[in-house]
Amino acid sequence: MIKLFNTLTGKKEEFIPINAGEVSMYVCGMTVQDRVHLGHMRAYVMSDLIRRVFEYNGYNVKVVQNFTDIDDKIIERAREFNTDYRLLGEKYIREYIESSVIMNIKPPYCYPKATQHIEEIIKLIEKLIEKEYAYIVKGNVYYSTNKFKEYGKLSKKRIEDLISGSRVKINPDKKNPIDFALWKISKEGEPYWYSPWGKGRPGWHIECSAMSIKYLGETFDIHAGGTDLIFPHHENEIAQSEAVTGKTFANYWIHNEMLRIKGEKMSKSLSNFLAVKDILNGISPNSLRLYYLKTHFKSPLEYDDNSLNESSNAMNRVERFVEENYISEYKLNMDLLKGVMNDLNDNFNTPKVLGTLFSILREANSGIGDKHEVAGTIKKVFEIMGFVFQKKERNNKIDDIMNLIIEIRKDLREKKCFQIADKIRYQLERQGIELMDGQDGTKWNIR
Ligand SMILES: [Zn+2]
Known part of the structure; x- marks a missing residue:
């Protein structure tokens, strides 16, 4: 039995899968505007560990982890570097995948990218408009948070508190200050896709709803990510998905706590940024994994x-x-x-x-x-737990010595010195080493 802390219920619960023996899991991936840093990697090592524990318990685990490859920050960064947003994204996607391979993170079933799912995203927004959960203002589409009665159920926030405490600058187009964009109209010079509402691009939250539903179905077992994503990102994913399907979006929400430097969350703007690849020049992937796992993810x-x-x-x-x-x-x-x-x-x-x-x-x-x-x-x-033990040089030496012994024994048998050959076999057996004679030579095995 596996027990896990579910953010949705605020309790530790026994895991009960939708389909016996299977786990479907969505992990919010990187927004590829920058290099993968020590804080990001905590979440990915954790979701890898969760997957491995389920697999050891006999479950078949299907993990989907996205890349957010279109976003205001990506466009901004691409401008800063005077490059195309796609090249910038590809560069950081490559760095993420390289780092995760070095960290021995099992690859997911797929790495869907937002820009490759515009059609699915548009369809989802159309359904939200049809059901009156969304409204269009000047080519922008907003989600109407008032309409979704359970808004706040994951983050345990009340709409009234959110509105009064809202630090979001007032946008006169929004009916409610906490309504959020599903589709944004593109400004001059920005990347865009055609949509029923004009040229624009998707908001951040809607892509995760579209891609998780596409690959894992309308209801799946586990949604994972860092606690910084609970609000608004995951709250909005629930609001969008459940408004469309009328079903529970994810049964279990697992959130890891943040990595902090001197009390602050790691981020580029705070210049406390430690890229995983740079860290791995100094210490081994095993040591970095141990560093994360020594502290409970909560x-x-x-x-x-x-x-x-x-x-x-x-x-x-x-x-x-x-x-x-x-x-x-x-x-x-x-x-x-x-x-x-x-x-x-x-x-x-x-x-x-x-x-x-x-x-x-x-x-x-x-x-x-x-x-x-x-x-x-x-x-x-x-x-x-995902650590790798390399075969050490010493083991190669044992291989060499064993091959030498096997060859000498073969020579002895060819010269019909069976007594000495058998003595070698017997002495090795006493050391726990078994020789197996077969058609393609003699193999050995430590019992
Ligand atoms: Zn997400």
């Missing part, structure tokens, strides 16, 4: 320069221990494995799991417990 993560180094040192300890003591995937401490998997299944409690594993590792180093079992279990759980 807690803010405060960045300081030391914490990355600490993770690096801790990761080295794990890698060294596994390298020295791992012998086989079958050497496991089942009680330990079951215990930590229960913690992972309980709202993805990675700090608790890591705490347990590091204390077992410390004990094993001081002679308590079976080192081989501890190494096997640690490697397995780390791999479930």
Whole structure:
């Protein structure tokens, strides 16, 4: 059983899939106006971990993660760099995908882009207009928040409070200050698409509704993202989608807390920007993953320069221990494995799991417990959480030595020295190494 904290209900709940054995999950992806930074990557490592935990529990997980490749900020940045917005977007999409491959994030089912779904977006807006959830003013289309009775149900905000506290500058075209744009008319020199309301481009929120419905259906299991997206982005996604379909949009909403530097959210404008690719020049992807997972995803993560180094040192300890003591995937401490998997299944409690594993590792180093079992279990759980253990050079040496032994044994057999050849086999077996003679030579295996 997997339990997760659902922002929608404000409670930790047992996960019940729409279709048995399957999970459909939408992850809000990057707005490709800039490089992927340390704060973004927290959300993507987290959604990757969630996916892996579901997969370990036997679920088939379909993840869709979009790219917002048209947006006011993208147009602005493209102007700043004197380039085409498409080239700018492609550049940052490439950097994101490269970084996520290095971070061993499993690729999604697809990476839909907003600009490739204009038709679906227009159809969705047409339906909203038809149902009178949207209105047109001078080529712009706005969503009428008053019409959607449950507006605020995700962020637990009340419309009246939003209006009175609204810092949005008053737009005389809007019926209500918190109404938001579904379609924006293009100004001179800006990219545009043809629509029934004139030349324009989609608003940010509508693209996620259109793309998630297209690839995952009108109701899907999990919608994930950072807490900064709860309002207005996810609230608006719900308002748009549920107004059109009349169905629950997503059953579970999972939000990770922010990464902060000196109390501030990481962003370009605050010049506290740390690009993932630059960070990965200094520390390994495993160490960066450990850095994220040491803190629970529902807690803010405060960045300081030391914490990355600490993770690096801790990761080295794990890698060294596994390298020295791992012998086989079958050497496991089942009680330990079951215990930590229960913690992972309980709202993805990675700090608790890591705490347990590091204390077992410390004990094993001081002679308590079976080192081989501890190494096997640690490697397995780390791999479930998305870490990668490279085959070390030492293993290549073992390969070389084994190949030499096998060749000598072959020579002995050809010279009919069966007694010595059998002695080699017997002695290796006593060391837990099995030789298997077959048509294409002799293979070996550590039991
Ligand atoms: Zn989104």
